[in-house]
Amino acid sequence: MIKWKDEYKIGIAEIDEQHKKIFDIANEAYELLKDEFSYDKYDRIIELLEELKNYAKFHFSYEEDYMLSIKYKGYFSQKVAHDNFVEKINSYDLNDIDENQDQYILEILDFVVDWISKHILVSDKQIPAQ
Numbered sequence: 001m002i003k004w005k006d007e008y009k010i011g012i013a014e015i016d017e018q019h020k021k022i023f024d025i026a027n028e029a030y031e032l033l034k035d036e037f038s039y040d041k042y043d044r045i046i047e048l049l050e051e052l053k054n055y056a057k058f059h060f061s062y063e064e065d066y067m068l069s070i071k072y073k074g075y076f077s078q079k080v081a082h083d084n085f086v087e088k089i090n091s092y093d094l095n096d097i098d099e100n101q102d103q104y105i106l107e108i109l110d111f112v113v114d115w116i117s118k119h120i121l122v123s124d125k126q127i128p129a130q
């Protein structure tokens with residue numbers, strides 16, 4: 001279980017709410033991994049990946065619009081990190097996912113947790129509220 005804490009707030013209410021939703025998605029991956037009773041998790045993995053990708057795209061464009069609106073100088077490195085994130089999700093091979101289901105859930109989880117700890121808690125924290 002990955003718990004949201006107030007200290008993760010960057011001080012921009014809308015973005016903080018969106019970050020909470022990313023924690024929710026990480027927890028969905030965690031729940032799916034823990035589920036020992038389903039033999040075939042493929043459909044749920046694909047659903048989770050779609051949810052993650054769609055939400056990430058929505059959130060990134062919101063954040064990018066905000067950064068542009070305040071002429072934030074860190075915009076370009078953020079944009080590159082965001083694009084890499086979406087590209088990484090798009091690069092997953094569906095057949096490979098089917099054959100190594102739990103390994104992929106773990107990888108997705110790892111990837112999101114890494115993103116939370118490195119991107120949200122470090123880079124996003126530097127975006128000034130206005």
Ligand SMILES: [Fe+2]
Pocket residue numbers: 019059063120124
């Ligand atoms: Fe963010």
